[in-house]
Amino acid sequence: MAGRIAVIEDDSPTRDYVVRALEGAGFTVDAVAQGAEGVALVEREHPDLVLLDLMMPGVTGYQVCERIRKGPASHTQIVVMSVLEGVEEKVKALELGADDYLVKPVATAELLARVRSMIGRGERLRQEGARTNGRLVALAGAKGGIGTSTVAVNLAAAHGMKKAHSVVLADLAVPVGTLGIMLGLPIPEKWVWREFVMDGAASVHRLSSYLMRSPNAPLRLLPGVRQGSPYRDVQPEAVSAFATALRGLADFVVVELGNQPSPFVPPVLRQADAILVVVEPEVVSVELSAHLIDRLHKGGILPDRIRLVISNPHGSLQLSRSEVITALKTEVVAAIPYQRDEFSAASKRRVPLVVQQPQSTAASQFEELSRAMAQV
Ligand SMILES: Nc1ncnc2c1ncn2[C@@H]1O[C@H](COP(=O)(O)OP(=O)(O)OP(=O)(O)O)[C@@H](O)[C@H]1O
Ligand SMILES: [Mg+2]
Incomplete structure (x- = not known):
């Protein structure tokens, strides 16, 4: 399954690792280091999925989630990937519109499996939802x-x-x-x-x-x-x-x-x-x-x-x-x-x-x- 993914992550080693893993699996990837830039990228490109870090200087991952959901690319699947493993953070991210939550470090195989599953789900939702939405x-x-x-x-x-x-x-x-x-x-x-x-x-x-x-x-x-x-x-x-x-x-x-x-x-x-x-x-x-x-x-x-x-x-x-x-x-x-x-x-x-x-x-x-x- 091919798909287009936007990676929003401020830590460059993590970003490079994720981009390499996704590209290696055949996805087209755009990566940025800042939340504001990320929102602009998503609204411009309408990717199938966004892989999003939470703790970033400036516009945080939570705010990115919220803005994407209110913007023109609101149907994009959002997967949060964060070191924060508390229930509170997870709930907050999900409430603001994230579709899935991964705790870092994430094994490559799990990352790819989740990404594939979420893109598949997004595609099904889009097709089913088209008639009603x-x-x-x-x-x-x-x-x-x-x-x-x-x-x-x-x-x-x-x-x-x-x-x-x-x-x-x-x-x-x-x-x-x-x-x-x-x-x-x-x-x-x-x-x-x-x-x-x-x-x-x-x-x-x-x-x-x-x-x-x-x-x-x-x-x-x-x-x-x-x-x-x-x-x-x-x-x-x-x-x-x-x-x-x-x-x-x-x-x-x-x-x-x-x-x-x-x-x-x-x-x-x-x-x-x-x-x-x-x-x-x-x-x-x-x-x-x-x-x-x-x-x-x-x-x-x-x-x-x-x-x-x-x-x-x-x-x-x-x-x-x-x-x-x-x-x-x-x-x-x-x-x-x-x-x-x-x-x-x-x-x-x-x-x-x-x-x-x-x-x-x-x-x-x-x-x-x-x-x-x-x-x-
Ligand atoms: N309400 C209007 N007032 C003044 N000019 C208009 C108005 N609506 C359209 N025009 C102008 O009329 C011209 C023809 O418009 P348009 O190309 O949209 O028509 P069309 O029906 O799609 O034509 P075609 O059959 O060639 O596809 C254009 O130059 C357009 O700018
Ligand atoms: Mg015409």
Whole structure:
């Protein structure tokens, strides 16, 4: 079993010994000597497990535990390794969120056995817990150029800005994904997770290795399909397993499905807690959305999982909010106003509007959307 481990230990001989033992057993290891650095490392890398010393100068192991549990990497397994062998210390560490406690010195064989067992447990919990803890929100538009990608990026970013959540944004738009470009990420030339949906050997762990951390927004991106990629060839069972794995990637997973049919759409819609249909307040978009919503209903999607987001990238004054609601008989959860200069400036800098201009009216609508989606 491979896995990524963060070692937080101030004593350098112990740190070197642990790193050598873990690397020797095939784990990928990052090691730091200070608590604050450790928390930053864990929040950045989302390792499978943290091996944590308690007594450290500055931020102690107890505080590290507490901060990890309150932060975006709260699902990480934490194993404390300390010379403190009193019941009181053990209880305190466990109460603050440690999953296991080892008393130093620890024999290599026991260290490896515990680490393997805790990583296995973490993986099982993530997969089981995905359904109850993680939220999967899918976005689709019935037409191109109506701001679907903008809504996806800003919803994910707004959610990520609330520190308590880990957020993944998955770009499943075809024939080509644009979210990487929008977030200023060096997008891979190939469709990197292709083999994942081809061989069907799905696991959350494997899928998460394709995620890219955005420098411009508090989220991780599953980069999109590339131009010309043979996305139609994938097997339905493999795509179903893929959709299940998507759920386990984070507390909150936003999936952009774009506006074209693809093999990804049906399984993701089946798994989604909420489906946001992005609609522009003008007659063509509304009419196409009516057809889309009708197809969803016929496909067995219950109406209460579908919501509307009104997006107005062209400043249309054709239809009011209530006219859109009447035409589509679906609840509107947010209406993003036309803000040409604000969106243009954010887009040019490749930063989501909610990050670049958190005080804007549009940002407050994305906030509202994020709040509504936390409850679905
Ligand atoms: N509310 C808004 N006000 C002003 N401009 C906006 C608004 N929403 C989006 N835009 C701008 O409109 C353009 C199209 O947005 P976006 O790429 O999100 O649409 P899309 O539906 O995903 O398009 P595509 O079909 O090409 O994937 C972008 O330049 C974006 O910055
Ligand atoms: Mg788009």
